[in-house]
Amino acid sequence: MAHTIEVTGLRKRYGDVRAVDGVTFAVEEGEFFGILGPNGAGKTTALEIIEGLREPDEGEVSVLGMSPWPRNPALLPRIGVQLQASSFFERLTAREQLQTFGSLYGVPAGKADTMLELVGLDDKADVQVEKLSGGQAQRLSIACALVHDPEVVFLDEPTAALDPQARRNLWDVLREISRQGRTVVLTTHYMDEAEVLCDRVAIMDAGRILRLGPPAVLVRGLDAPSRISIPSGALTVEDAQALPGADQAADDGVSLTVTTRDPSAVIAAIAARDALDGVQIHGATLEDVFLQVTGREYRA
Template identity: 40%
Template sequence: MKPLLEALHIKKKFQTLTAVDDISLHVAPGECLALLGPNGAGKTTTVEILEGLQSPDSGTVKLFGQDMTPRSKRDLMQRVGVMLQETNLYKKLTVKETLSLFRSFFKQGLDVQQAIQIVQLEDKQNARLEELSGGQKQRAFLACALVNEPELLFLDEPTTGLDPQSRRMIWDLLDKEKGKGRGILLTTHYMDEAEYLADRVAIVDHGKIITEGSPEELIRQYCGEQVLSFSFEDTDARHENLLEENLAWFKQVKKVQNRYEFIAQNLVSAIHDLTQATSKLSLKLAGIEMRRSTLEDVFLTLTGRSIRDA
């Protein structure tokens, strides 16, 4: 199956800053690729190049097997949908009027009423954009991205600032669209969103893709399956020195506020070692818990910082 989107060795530099440094990626039909990374990592510039908003200094971008050039871009973008993180549209227009405007930009696509039904805004179609809640606005903007029945969707932080119910509704809508064979390129700072929607994840830092794979593959490769998290009743820094001397794996522990987290390959053995060492040293554990490893742990392992902190 030919990729809908293929970027090969794209580079972009702004004066002395290299924003994109030899990035290659692809998106196949029915596949969601999540592009993750901290602010300043090069995600936005990469996506703008892929959308045709910027030109790379070198490298190539192909949409639907064709090179994206100034001459071909207009026709190629007829087959693409874009949903920006912040969309500023005329707020006095109704949902139906807004979608009618967007539909007029394309040679073919959905009937406006069909687009409204997909995002479940039938009861708000005559409401002005300024009257909608945050979740309703995002669904209206998603309808604008879908109105031309695109083969490829670009989604930039589609659920930022939304409540959990609205986020889940948009996830379900996007999952259905992916099931229709649409390719999706997603940027997000929500790790649970990437795990739910993405078939593959590419983590970008300093303008490079530092790793790529399915969420499950990356978690297994970099983190194992389980995380042991624990804390002590007091926060005496001397605990760390004592535990380093008595626990072979303590140097691999990451401190998150007042808690310690260890990616355990053998959870039972790690708990046994921890309780033995704390008993020997007369240290009092305030809490101990086990949780499944996540993409957040992968990001922290690879970059040394939380994606939220970044």
């Protein structure tokens, strides 16, 4: 497939800090691509360079076959950008916000209602933006980025600080954007979000890409044991430890958890003891991959 975005040897320094340090990757047409990393990993700086908001110190960036820097008037109508913090015009309603943003691109005023429906805000069309909830404001921000029908959409931590319900609602919006054939680039530090939404992810830390690939492939490449849990009391810890294939067993008073690299043997042994009621099997996740390559220390 054609590459919509190509990034080669990208670098950006602030004094002694290497915010982006030799980043190289490509995003295919129609792909949902995630950039993951802890705070300070450089993902937002990299995204802003690709969007044309910052000038790189070194490297090359191509978006839809064009360089985004210096600001390229031919490229701007073809990309949509949702920043970490969005500012709206005061006292305008949701519909008026979209009509105003759309007018900058020559979009008919009637397109606003179509976009409000797409992001599930059609019932908030006449509500001033100051009265929208955090999740509603985020959805409106995404609608503003899409109102001119861009080919490529950049989303910088769109679900940050949202409650679980608002996050899930926004995921539905992002899936619909992807289904429409747009290329989407997302930065996030929510691993479950990336695992659900993204075709491929790049895990960044200290300005560098440490892992790159489909989430499922990265998870399968992690040499991590499975965890099998059953209700506490179904087996003793000693009996669980003696199961074929069991590496470790622990009981916290709620669940008995067996760690194993041979889950099929453990499950078969638990079934033979008629103790399968309430069984849960937990394999490795993208979060496990993330923690393995970025470490577990606290990031401010």
